[in-house]
Amino acid sequence: MAFKGTQHYDHQRPQRIGVLITNLGTPDAPTSAALRRYLKEFLSDPRVVEVPRLLWFFILRLVILVIRPPRSAAAYRKVWTEQGSPLLLHTRDQAEGLSERLRAHYGDDLVVEFAMRYGQPSISAALQKLEDQGVRRLLVLPLYPQYSASTNASTFDALAADFAGRRWLPDLRFISHYPDYWPYIDAMARHIEAYWQSHGRAGKLLFSFHGVPKRYLLNGDPYFCECHQSARLLAERLGLQDDDWQVTFQSRFGREEWLQPYTDHTLKALPGQGVKSVQVFCPGFSADCLETLEEIDEENRGYFLAAGGEQFAYIPALNAEPVHLDALAQLVEDNLQGWERPDNSPAVRQARAKRASKAG
Ligand SMILES: C=CC1=C(C)c2cc3[nH]c(cc4nc(cc5[nH]c(cc1n2)c(C)c5CCC(=O)O)C(CCC(=O)O)=C4C)c(C)c3C=C
Ligand SMILES: [Fe+2]
Numbered sequence: 001m002a003f004k005g006t007q008h009y010d011h012q013r014p015q016r017i018g019v020l021i022t023n024l025g026t027p028d029a030p031t032s033a034a035l036r037r038y039l040k041e042f043l044s045d046p047r048v049v050e051v052p053r054l055l056w057f058f059i060l061r062l063v064i065l066v067i068r069p070p071r072s073a074a075a076y077r078k079v080w081t082e083q084g085s086p087l088l089l090h091t092r093d094q095a096e097g098l099s100e101r102l103r104a105h106y107g108d109d110l111v112v113e114f115a116m117r118y119g120q121p122s123i124s125a126a127l128q129k130l131e132d133q134g135v136r137r138l139l140v141l142p143l144y145p146q147y148s149a150s151t152n153a154s155t156f157d158a159l160a161a162d163f164a165g166r167r168w169l170p171d172l173r174f175i176s177h178y179p180d181y182w183p184y185i186d187a188m189a190r191h192i193e194a195y196w197q198s199h200g201r202a203g204k205l206l207f208s209f210h211g212v213p214k215r216y217l218l219n220g221d222p223y224f225c226e227c228h229q230s231a232r233l234l235a236e237r238l239g240l241q242d243d244d245w246q247v248t249f250q251s252r253f254g255r256e257e258w259l260q261p262y263t264d265h266t267l268k269a270l271p272g273q274g275v276k277s278v279q280v281f282c283p284g285f286s287a288d289c290l291e292t293l294e295e296i297d298e299e300n301r302g303y304f305l306a307a308g309g310e311q312f313a314y315i316p317a318l319n320a321e322p323v324h325l326d327a328l329a330q331l332v333e334d335n336l337q338g339w340e341r342p343d344n345s346p347a348v349r350q351a352r353a354k355r356a357s358k359a360g
């Protein structure tokens with residue numbers, strides 16, 4: 001068997017730090033064919049759909065990959081931009097912004113790449129790019145603040161699968177979650193406050209998170225609790241009263257029970273309870289995507305207004321906002337402790353620059 005990677009060991013090569021950010025992934029185009037490919041990869045992941053493989057093999061191929069691709073393609077077409085899928089574009093911008101911030105500190109000793117768990121650019125392709133740039137220390141940051149096996153652990157699986165075919169492994173650090181990381185909470189709060197400044201504040205604030213089957217919670221997945229933890233910290237930071245906000249879960253798939261309360265049921269019920277105005281923010285989505293732009297801002301807006309709601313506002317995700325990138329850069333730097341020494345540390349770089357300017 002041949003392993004991938006560098007063919008000759010060269011001690012003169014730079015030994016860089018690599019930072020890899022990842023998100024879920026997206027189809028290559030908003031077409032049935034591209035969706036079939038994407039959903040097949042995504043929904044074949046045993047971390048995502050935890051049912052017996054043989055049974056799932058048939059359900060997936062005979063039912064889901066027949067019915068869902070054209071429907072999902074139609075939904076994706078509503079949010080697709082000229083440059084492509086929103087999730088991909090935001091993730092690319094996040095990598096650029098993060099690179100700018102970190103390289104101001106670490107210079108050429110650090111490189112940032114981004115990858116998608118499903119579809120392109122793949123985690124394997126990004127790892128190869130990093131190795132080609134001399135990365136020997138790798139920090140991976142999946143942009144899912146709340147840990148779920150279906151997302152965060154699945155990302156680790158993809159790294160491990162790639163490493164299984166590689167001769168030379170880097171030092172590895174993996175940020176498995178950051179639901180209570182204060183700079184992240186504070187970034188969301190500032191972002192929402194800025195939204196209120198320009199658009200006004202009205203009614204109830206709904207924090208809608210992507211759901212998972214309730215069974216995953218009962219089997220020990222911490223996701224549900226971490227969503228509540230992030231939401232509570234955010235509400236505290238914003239100075240909200242208990243009646244001002246609520247946590248809900250969106251994006252159900254299949255027939256079994258998912259985490260409750262459901263976002264759509266809640267939005268249909270609120271007008272009848274006298275809540276005619278809502279603002280929705282999705283703290284678990286680092287970037288706007290199909291699930292926020294179409295499912296929340298279109299589909300669920302429609303439910304709320306049809307049920308007698310009067311004002312519905314979707315507050316965009318943090319995306320590549322400076323407050324977000326500052327928080328992520330902080331998170332990365334906190335997790336690079338020890339790796340910058342001796343050659344890469346900002347302190348050593350500064351000392352060198354000083355010496356060079358004296359000499360010159
Ligand atoms: C089938 C089970 C699913 C689980 C479990 C699940 C967990 C989960 N997903 C996200 C984040 C995203 N999901 C997105 C799309 C999406 N999710 C599922 C299914 C499950 N997700 C499907 C079938 C799809 C595809 C769209 C569709 O056909 O409806 C996205 C958006 C991707 C995009 O391109 O815009 C994100 C982001 C999390 C965080 C999570 C568990 C915590
Ligand atoms: Fe999902």
Ligand SMILES: [Fe+2]
Pocket residue numbers: 251290291295
């Ligand atoms: Fe959805």
